[in-house]
Amino acid sequence: MSENAKIGFVSLGCSKNQVDSEVMLGVLTGAGFELTREEAQADVLIVNTCGFIDKAKQESVDTIIELGEYKKTGRCRVLIATGCLTERYREELLKELPELDAIVGTGDFPKIADLCRLLLGRSHGSSLMPVQWTGSPTFLYGPETPRLRIGARHWAYVKVSEGCHRTCSFCIIPGIRGGLQSRPADSIVGEVEHLAGEGVVEVNLIAQDMSGYGMDWGRRGELIHLLKRLVKISGIRWIRLLYLYPHRFPDGLMELMASEEKICKYVDLPLQHIDDDILRRMNRGGNSHEIRTLLDKLQKNIPGLILRTTFIVGFPGETEKQHQRLYNFVREIQFDRVGVFTYSPEEGTAAYPLGDTVSEAVKQRRRNRLLELQAKISMKKNSALIGTVHTVLVDGLSSETDLLLEGRTAGHAPEIDGKIYINEGTAKPGDFVQIEITQASHYDLVGRIVTSSQSQSGNLSHPAHPLLHPA
Secondary structure, X not given: OOOOOEEEEEEOOOHHHHHHHHHHHHHHHHOOOEEOXXXXXXXXXXXXXXXXXXXXXXXXXXHHHHHHOHHHHOOOOEEEEEEHHHHHOHHHHHHHOOOOOEEEOOOOHHHHHHHHHHHHOXXXXXXXXXEEEOOOOOOOOOOOOOOOOOOOOOEEEEEOEEOOOOOOOOOOHHHHHOOOEEOOHHHHHHXXXXXXXXXXXXXXXXXXXXXXXXXXXXXXXXXXXXXXXXXXXXXXXXXXXXXXXXXXXXXXXXXHHHHOOOEOOEEEOOOEOOOHHHHHHXXXXXXXXXXXXXXXXXXXXXXXXXXXXXXXXXXXXXXXXXXXXXXXXXXXXXXXXXXXXXXXXXXXXXXXXXXXXXXXXXXXXXXXXXXXXXHHHHHHHHHOOOOOEEEEEEEEEOOOOOOOEEEEOOOOOOOOOOOEEEEEOOOOOOEEEEEXXXXXXOOXXXXXXXXXXXXXXXXXXXXXXXXXXXX
């Protein structure tokens, strides 16, 4: 390896991809590589790609091509692509993107430092064939795995499982990431204990399907047992569950969420649709009656619940009548947060042979219609909060202006929900403060601190790593 070889790194995609990126960065720095955010100064450039839908795939390809230019204009000798796109399109990428020196699959990224050494050891300008490291698609990291977190120091993502055992007809994830593999509870608890020791006060548990945790072991209720251990960890104030599958919602989870102060009263429940025929063709495993029954139970049993969901519009064969049924459902339930995606046909999925029968113009119209409805619902809900006081976790200076602080309530997940802009009072990142809401918009709130800030964040002496932020 060249002395002081520098690595430039770009992380694309979801929060699960971010954790993979952080593991790779930990492995690289542990092996003696230097990280740089100056791409023209990097000896090795790495792109952790996303391959979920068309837009994400195109962004990944565009990024690879853009970074490939540094092999002509900068120091770059090695260009590597990792992640979901490489797992999905191995041969195609190497054929279509000759600037690539190697691709690494979703289960082999812990070997990234070895690969960098190998490629840097080649003679400069050699025309050797690109390297392909794509074995098992699944890697389960643990508390002993090197990890360099690249975001805020006071909150973190913790991946509890890899892959998925569901067979939704529109989703390619099981083909990319493999079947469900849950991390042992001891591994997760050990990681959260380590994070708490670093000053983390909010843990966001992530998985493709949080509800399925432990099901690959043939056991139900493992998520409940895990949460009961996590809430005992000193220093952790908030535990958030992201992506709970609506079908066969874990027994006892509602009761635990309602009674346990540390578990955020926040349910992210990707419903995708409400029409029974579309749900059946999506192979979601449930129906509209079961969904309505679950939502009714959640809203009745969890005081202060914040309910988030996502929908897909333009699934093959979706009629105006079926879309109107979804529209009426959103208007009836009054969700707190809603995301809407247009259907993307993906090779290898069960829905792909159905074609792409709804035009892009119709998909966009239906998406915009739902988002406009949700904007009105959100504005009404947020306006009702004016004059009320809430516990807010301060994230730091606003990304909009350094004249404001910003933070979140327990009902705001990082990066995907709105923010609380704080225009009066002082606090540090990681502080929990009481905020009176003074203004509201469709998705964000403005407020002032009504109590003096008290740091709950332990040791925050290590600043956020400046290398990158997830795209």
